[in-house]
Amino acid sequence: MLNIKVLGTGCANCKTTVKLIEDAARAKGVTIELDKVEEIKDIMSYGVMSTPGVVLNGKVVHAGGIPSRDKVELWLAGV
């Protein structure tokens, strides 16, 4: 199963990102494990400086801003 973590201190963009991934996963019928990482220390341990960041199976795939829907769908497709 895909594990996706959204890194962000709880700003509006971070919440939008979480929702975007949830929606895309539901639309595609993919089951994912979605975590929110909100503690600054934990966010920093991924080396991300601009939030929201997205971690896919332990690897940072996105940082700084809301990812595009296309990008999210690529992740869900496991590419």
Added chain:
Amino acid sequence: MQAPAIQLKRWPSQQPLLFVILVTLIWFSLYQALTSVSEALVATLPVAREGHLGGALQFFFYDTPKVLLLLTGIVFVVGVVHTFVSPERTRAMLTGKRLGVGNVMAASLGIVTPFCSCSAVPLFIGFLQAGVPLGVTFSFLISAPMVNEVALALLFGMFGWKVATLYLVLGLTVAIVAGMVIGKLDMGNHLEDWVREMQNSQAVNAGEVTSMNWGKRIDSGISHVREIVGKVWPYIIAGIALGAGIHGYVPEDFMASVMGKDAPWWSVPAAVAIGVPMYTNAAGIIPIIEALMGKGAVLGTVLAFMMSVIALSAPEMIILRKVLKPRLIATFAGVVALGILLVGYVFNAVL
């Protein structure tokens, strides 16, 4: 029916050059038509053009589209510029830079680096981790929110390029000097302990930006417009409506005694003191400022007010408290406020 819509959506990235030329042309012709359209609009309404309501309406109908047009244009350009600069790249450029040169670079990069105030803390730590000096990091942190594209676009739209340039130069100066002062004070031991442990720890470098073609850059310009303009337009309209009210109804020279040329010396510090706890973005504050100036307030006092609203805010202090000990926060706020104060006085004296 969906096919043409999708084609239209993909068109900018397929023919970026054609798209940019066409959009630029439309943009300029709209901009040229503003005054006549706003006058025509007011003329169709059953109000006297010379009356209070007529004046307020004309101001509103002219300013709203003008500001939105300028904002859209500049935000688009900045969105494209952002595809060339990432915080990671900025950090790499600043690593190991000395105080002075580093501060100038940090403040300048603050203008073009994509930055959201909610990223301030991760960015702050990320910079320190990579060995960017504390003072240089602060220069970036002050300049990034204060000298941003929205503020510059609005100032340019409402006061012209001279005021926008002055704001740019003075904002950078405050950021550079404040960062240098903080660096000189050597306050590294006033960082929270866990942050100090991370300092110079050689950060992990997260996914580098992949190279983009122009189609993608244009696309990200468009999505930047959608994101920023989509977020700030209600503030702008509310701000302009309030400004229009002041414009039409508050008597001329009302502000002159409080914020004008002959106002007492304490009017600048008072403006800053009122501005700090206020928290709004450039979009909400600038239309109000334009109206205040129309009523006799002087530019220096007004700009000091604006800078303190945008650059220093209570929510930001609370977030920064997670990484800075109170003395460093107080120093940061104090130095920046002092810088803004000087800007206000200098402006008032020169103009």
